[in-house]
Amino acid sequence: MGDNVVVSNMELEKLLSMKGGKGEGSYANNSQAQAIHAKSMHHLLKEALDEVQLQDPNIPFVVVDLGCSCGSNTINVVDVIVNHIIKRYEASGLEPPEFSAFFSDLPGNDFNTLFQLLPPSANYGVSMEECLAASNHRAYFAAGVPGSFYRRLFPARFIDVFHSTFSLHWLSQVPECVMDMKSSAYNKGRVCIHGASEITANAYRKQFREDLAGFLRSRSVELKRGGSMFLVCLGRTSVDPTDQGGAGLLFGTHFQDAWDDLVQEGLITSEKRDSFNIPVYAPSLQDVKEVVESDGSFAINKLEVFKGGSPLVVNKPGDDKEVGKALANTCRSVSGVLVEAHIGVKLSEELFLRVERRAASHGKELLEKLQFFHIVASLSFAL
16 A cells, blocks of 8 residues: 555445454454453343344354454354353253354455464354364354445344444444535544534534444344344443544544644645544444434344443553553554555554554553443344
């Protein structure tokens, strides 16, 4: 990728992914916080699974993780789902069915790294007997499904459980008016929604609502009657969409300042900075509630804000350099692919180096203030 590339919305779907591989800045090595946050919500996930109607044991039970990314978190959550459903079948005096698990994300996702984390007993071509005989007792057939979850991905009435965590805040595109210099919603001088004008924020909000509506329409066709969805995305507690909470602090402070550094040092133009925007929107409870109710296909079993905690996992909280590196790697793991596509690998390295330096000078403050809140939704078909 050269330094004169502007990532269009058409290209975004092909490019957007968490940082692949197993390097220092990879998602696989910088998603410990997501693992901690997800584990803290397992009791809510199990409540949602208790609402799933058990089918004929002769019919495979199908689980999907939407926005799976490329680390072990998605494998861990599928384990939780499968094991909980097995226990429900056994408690009902039924022989558990075979299980299929589909891991889905955009085409740019590093499925190779993900599949390397799957033990042999979770792959195609392994019998149920072999699965049960395996030392880790993993018992499902795994497959990858590339594509946007804002469109159809599966046959009708095919899925028993849809699960998605930390993905629905990623939009299908940056709102076009936000990138239009002639528009009143043009996000001049900024690379994310946090701290933007109300008009800009409302454009992001509209895009989120359209995307979530498309997501619900697709799932309403694919989900079996009696199935369930458990959805988690970054959220906010403020009614003001320009205040994006933890997501805003992640991308709207030191990350934003690092882009400004590149402009001030003459490494990129201000126009180059302004043509980059993070396609992330942290919704409020009301945002989600209104879209679900407007769609009408699903009943809300649970909808709440859940405090997830800090996205930074450090061994020495008093070590500001470690905090700075943790923030830079967190930013890189989720936005590095887009940054590299926009300004090239060399300037991307310069950008994240400045993120690290700036964050290190505010280490204590970051650990205290950088807290994520999540919107948790458990949905099933409306009666």
